[in-house]
Amino acid sequence: MNLIDGKKVASEIREGLKKDVLKLKEQGKRVPGLVTILVGDNPASQSYVNGKIKSSTEVGMLSKLEKLDKETSEEKLLQMIDSYNRNDDFDGILVQLPLPGHINEDKILNAVIPEKDVDGFHPVNVGKLVTGQDTLYPCTPAGVLELLKYYKIETRGKHVVVVGRSNIVGKPVANLMLQKKPYADAIVTVCHSAAKDLSAYTRQADILIVAIGRPRFIKADMVKEGAVVIDVGINRVAADNPKGYVNVGDVDFESVAPKTSFITPVPGGVGAMTISMLLKNTYKAYLMRTGN
Ligand code: GUN
Numbered sequence: 113m114n115l116i117d118g119k120k121v122a123s124e125i126r127e128g129l130k131k132d133v134l135k136l137k138e139q140g141k142r143v144p145g146l147v148t149i150l151v152g153d154n155p156a157s158q159s160y161v162n163g164k165i166k167s168s169t170e171v172g173m174l175s176k177l178e179k180l181d182k183e184t185s186e187e188k189l190l191q192m193i194d195s196y197n198r199n200d201d202f203d204g205i206l207v208q209l210p211l212p213g214h215i216n217e218d219k220i221l222n223a224v225i226p227e228k229d230v231d232g233f234h235p236v237n238v239g240k241l242v243t244g245q246d247t248l249y250p251c252t253p254a255g256v257l258e259l260l261k262y263y264k265i266e267t268r269g270k271h272v273v274v275v276g277r278s279n280i281v282g283k284p285v286a287n288l289m290l291q292k293k294p295y296a297d298a299i300v301t302v303c304h305s306a307a308k309d310l311s312a313y314t315r316q317a318d319i320l321i322v323a324i325g326r327p328r329f330i331k332a333d334m335v336k337e338g339a340v341v342i343d344v345g346i347n348r349v350a351a352d353n354p355k356g357y358v359n360v361g362d363v364d365f366e367s368v369a370p371k372t373s374f375i376t377p378v379p380g381g382v383g384a385m386t387i388s389m390l391l392k393n394t395y396k397a398y399l400m401r402t403g404n
Contacts, residue, residue: 113369114263116342116376118255118384121262125388126171129395133172144398145174145202146230146390151189151215152182156348157208164206167387173394174201186215193223203401204230204394209280227401230393233279241287248393253285255385256321256342261295265319265340265374272298273317275310275330275362281323281344289321310334328364335368341375344382359383 133143146168150161161177168175178192189207196205205228211217221229226236232250240247260267272289276282282302289298303313305324311334314320322330323344335341345362361378369375376382 113372114374116259116263116374116381118259118376118381121259122255122384122388125258125385125392126167129388129391130171132395137172142201142402143172143174144204144394145176146204146206146394147176147178147196147202149178149180149189149192149205149207151180151184151208152212154210157210161208163387164390168391168394171391173391176202182212184212184215186219189215189220190223193220197223197225197228202228203398204228204390206230206390228397230390230397232284232393238279238284241284244291248397249288250280250284251386251389251393252281252323252344252382253288254389254393255382256285256344257288257295258385258389259342259376259382260319260340263374265295267295267319268297270298270318271316272300272319272321273313274300274302274321274323275304275314276323276325276344277302277304278323285321285323285344289319322362324362326362327360328362330363330368332364332367332371335371337371338373339371341368341372342382343376343378346378346383 136143148161148164150157165175165177193205196202205224207220211220221233224234226234229237229248232248237247241249274282274286286300286302289296290300301313303310307313314334315336317336317339319340320335321342325345325347327347327349341363343361343363346359348357349360351358359379
């Protein structure tokens with residue numbers, strides 16, 4: 113079994129970006145800008161957003177946090193997005209999900225102009241991904257591909273089974289793995305909670321990608337010997353420590369790991385990559401917007 117070290121790969125990406133941003137500064141150019149909009153006080157969202165602000169600042173980008181009250185109206189949020197759409201200092205606009213129930217998520221994701229959509233959630237960017245056009249790809253799925261590439265895990269013609277069909281992970285990662293490109297070009301099966309016998313699918317996977325948000329759900333008997341297991345889950349479970357919780361994945365790491373050829377831990381696996389991919393997208397949006 114080989115452990116996939118997302119923390120190390122993510123840190124190397126950030127070091128590279130830091131140099132790129134420094135070069136822009138030395139040339140007297142504007143640096144890439146990212147605005148993160150957080151509505152409400154969901155503790156997990158707050159912690160993710162803090163990480164985004166810290167990392168974007170550390171690589172030298174212009175980084176701004178817009179914190180809005182949980183009662184903020186949809187109209188007010190749309191107005192804010194519109195002002196950043198037109199603000200040339202910012203290349204990336206990220207609206208942290210989930211949003212409070214009174215706000216229509218689709219309407220918000222549609223409002224960020226595709227050129228600044230560093231989450232890759234706008235239908236135009238989703239359409240480009242599905243049709244194989246270069247664009248801004250969703251961060252967590254892009255992080256999965258980056259890890260496969262870093263560890264030179266062959267994917268061409270391999271059976272990738274994705275468990276989960278969310279717009280944030282399941283659907284985009286399946287589409288990325290399907291692309292006719294290196295470290296993709298796979299045979300892809302997507303399965304989800306309606307499967308009568310989920311393990312009949314998961315046991316066929318050469319590469320199993322799990323994103324269902326259920327703690328330690330995938331057990332050893334659901335995984336083929338020698339498979340590559342990519343665990344996208346981050347679930348808070350109660351624990352007897354000062355924080356009162358620990359984060360665990362969707363995979364029962366203890367029992368599954370010995371059967372695998374490669375596996376991502378939680379924490380320190382895919383989750384560690386998401387922010388670095390967001391910064392990469394912000395830099396890419398900057399280059400596209402400035403005509404580079
Ligand atoms: N909430 C959970 N994951 C994500 C993500 O990748 N982007 C945003 N904006 N919100 C999230």
